[in-house]
Amino acid sequence: MSRNFLVTRIVDLAIVLIGVSMLTFLMIRLVPGDAVAIMLGANAEVTVERMNELRARLGLDQPIPVQYAQWLGNALRGDFGNSLWTGKPVVQEIAVHLPPTLQLAGLSLLLGAGLAVPLGVAMARLRGGWRETALQIASVVGLTVPSFWLGIMMILALTSLAPELQLLGYVPFTEDPAGNIARFLLPAIALALPILANLARLVRSAMLDALAQDYVRTARAKGVSERSVLFKHALRNALIPFVTSVGIMTGYLLGGAIVVEQVFAIPGLGRLILGAISERNYPLLQTAILLVTSGFVLVNFAVDLLYAIIDPRVRLEADQ
């Protein structure tokens, strides 16, 4: 893991972030209807002059390149501006919405990835039986059932079984740990299911691949126990594509989080971004997207590191 490797990565990150911020800026402004039009809505009794006053007040009367340059200049100094709607600093708004999403994504990833390995291994071992067919069908269902539908069904089932449970909304962990965890269970399951199905299928095929390799045959011929063959020899190699996929999944997690947060009324980053898009809340959206992008890039960076740890060949290439 040379210094070069790190420097290249950081430069990459900076380029990606600048590119993404420009793209976001352009895209949201190319969408017709600006913040002021939406703020006032259809049917507000307001004159064109008044709308222009509002635009000027929000700094939206400048040309787009000027607005972008101003935003970038301020952002580089650590000032990400204020929300157009509430006037609160954008950083503050995001700080409030980040914990629920991190918790939701973390729990879902833990559930999905954690269960995927034993499930995938089991699927690989049960080749050709009715149990394999059952697991295969279950995994296809898991992949195809939309999270929002699953979420609503779970809420319905739970409230008809136990109407006294009040599991909608969000309570910070610091205020009520039990309440917080209980409220996150259902949304985490709803979000984890497609991840679990996806990763389990991947582990299965990677395991089957690995089990068909020469070194496994050699190990078996040497009389190594089946358990050791499975977990020491095959699984270690099967984990390489698994780790890559987990990295890709983090991107999926945020997309899924938006839907799940809507259904379970969790005040997270997904809903913040969705709201910022529909409100054309430019500064808020810009900063939130930047944060998500950085997160995504950093996770992939971490995956690369892990890769090097799991697969010695990667390290060799990097060092040469």
Added chain:
Amino acid sequence: MRKNWISALALAGAIAFANGASAQTIELAVDGSPAGLDPHIVTAFNSVQVVSGTIYESLTMIDKDLRTVPGLAESWQISADNLTYTFRLRGGVAFHDGKPAEAADVVASLKRVMSSAIASPLASRLASVADATAPDARTVVVTLKEPTAPLLTALASIAIVPRGFEADKDGLQRAPMGTGPFKFKEWQPNGFIALEKNAGYWDKAKPRVDGVKFNIVPESATRQVGLTSGQYQILPNIDAATALQLRGRPNVRLVDTLELAYTLIGMNVSKPPFDNPKVREALNYALNRPEIVQAALFGAGVPGGSLSPALKDWAVDVASFPCFRHDPAKAQALLREAGITAPIAITLLVLPRQDIRDIAQVVQQQLNRAGFRVELRIPEIGQFVQDWRNSNFDAFASTNAGSTDPDDYYYRTFRTGGSTNVFKYSNPELDTLLDTGRRETAMPARKAAYDRAQAILACQGPAATLTYGQLYTATRNNVQGFDIIANRSLMSLSNVVLGR
């Protein structure tokens, strides 16, 4: 792993008992996050319903029978020339910070709305105000440039805030401060807005609960489940589709009233084909309004003209307008008179809201059977607003807000150059009537003007009004004292108490 599950479920069980924190907080579930809480800046409904009549009060207010009654002003005198209104304020009223609410605060509030620094969308409601002064702590004098009959109604929508916010655009957005029965406690964006009892409220009998919490729950199914399971006690202002699904559920009660807002097909009269009054009339005959109510509103609504039937003093029965009778043959005859032989192609711009989408599809079929060829265009809301504002349409399907005074329905929407006259309609006779209705303060003279205005607008006007929907609120059985009000105000929350 299994152990973890068991302990997690045990935790879930613990929630059931962790809920006894405050027994008398009313939990409501609403669909959207407010855009801010400054009553002079945000006019979006999601914000208004949270603050109006709960945190903030006005000089006058609209009661549940839609009458304009005293609010913070206990009485008022109007000069003989109708140009000077002298309001006497209630005694013993204080803002939530304990400071007395006085005439100077009222004056500051009116001036704040009128100032261009604040750029309030409500400014047009005070357009005729020349000045406001405070001769003493309990007297406010408002002088007008010209007599303005709807002034008292308009004042009901102008919240009174403490002086000192004249140049402050952000303070009230985050931390509202009024004289109402509830004071602001906490706002968790996208989570909830919590209000608590204002112990110093001037009406000692109110509020009857310790707090109100607006939970922001975007998904309709989740709101319904929350109500049926008892996590929420009130789902305010829901549509017919949601109400239908909740009807007959145990422990759920529905209350309803007729809406003030109406759905309409608006026509651009500045270009063909709708520049021709005959084509506008043909469109009216082609519509089958009862069918729209049945198919798109689940029967929960009534066909209506340009004023809500809820305004019993004003609305003319639409049966007196011939074009409210569905007659496709007559529609086609009118199109022929207008020189149109082939089916006439129009694009209908549709507000992206479920009920309006449904209505637009029904309208499309009806018009296609009567000589039109309608294509629907359903853009995203921002695009819709922009096209609507810029009159970039042949015709549009949308909804217009209502009020308790005809002037609010008409002046901005149908008068030449009105701020929401996106039809580009101009009719000198109608302008004169609307000016009369605004200037005359005697009821018979106003009534005559608005009766005639309704007749002018009914068949050849720029808007084919369609329906007034039934507005519902769903509550738990133990909610007592809640009144649904057609203008969607939740001010009756101060009167609510939770029974056993």
